[in-house]
Amino acid sequence: MFANKLAASLLALAAAASVSASPATFIPVAPKEDIVFSPHITEPTAGQIWPVGTNQTVTWDTSAIPAEGANQTGLLLLGYQANDSENLDISHPLAAGFPISAGEINITVPNVTMRTDYIVVLFGDSGNVSPQFTIMF
Numbered sequence: 001m002f003a004n005k006l007a008a009s010l011l012a013l014a015a016a017a018s019v020s021a022s023p024a025t026f027i028p029v030a031p032k033e034d035i036v037f038s039p040h041i042t043e044p045t046a047g048q049i050w051p052v053g054t055n056q057t058v059t060w061d062t063s064a065i066p067a068e069g070a071n072q073t074g075l076l077l078l079g080y081q082a083n084d085s086e087n088l089d090i091s092h093p094l095a096a097g098f099p100i101s102a103g104e105i106n107i108t109v110p111n112v113t114m115r116t117d118y119i120v121v122l123f124g125d126s127g128n129v130s131p132q133f134t135i136m137f
Contacts, residue, residue, distance in 0.1 A: 037065055038128040041120065046131035050109045058120055062103040072100045075123040076107065080115050081132055088121060100124040109135060
């Protein structure tokens with residue numbers, strides 16, 4: 001009985017070895033070109049003052065948005081410049097899900113510490129930073 005099992009196992013092993021797998025075929029694909037655009041933020045301007053709790057409009061230049069990016073949505077974050085970093089508040093976006101092609105978004109200035117080095121960063125497919133401005137009480 002052992003001989004029968006051994007013979008069957010060897011026969012199965014020989015059959016498996018005789019099956020040849022066809023080599024994988026490489027089909028070259030042209031690399032996808034990323035369309036990167038970074039709209040210039042036009043508001044807030046350098047030195048502008050935003051009182052806490054007020055409504056403000058952040059604007060950006062839409063003239064260079066490619067057709068492929070026309071339906072992209074944006075994310076607007078508040079941060080401040082310190083120690084060569086943008087210190088972005090990713091936990092509390094000022095706005096999200098708005099069309100980049102709109103060129104503006106209205107926000108309410110959050111209750112944050114007074115600083116003179118605040119920035120907003122607009123993300124679509126890349127980020128663009130505003131000039132520094134002030135938030136005060």
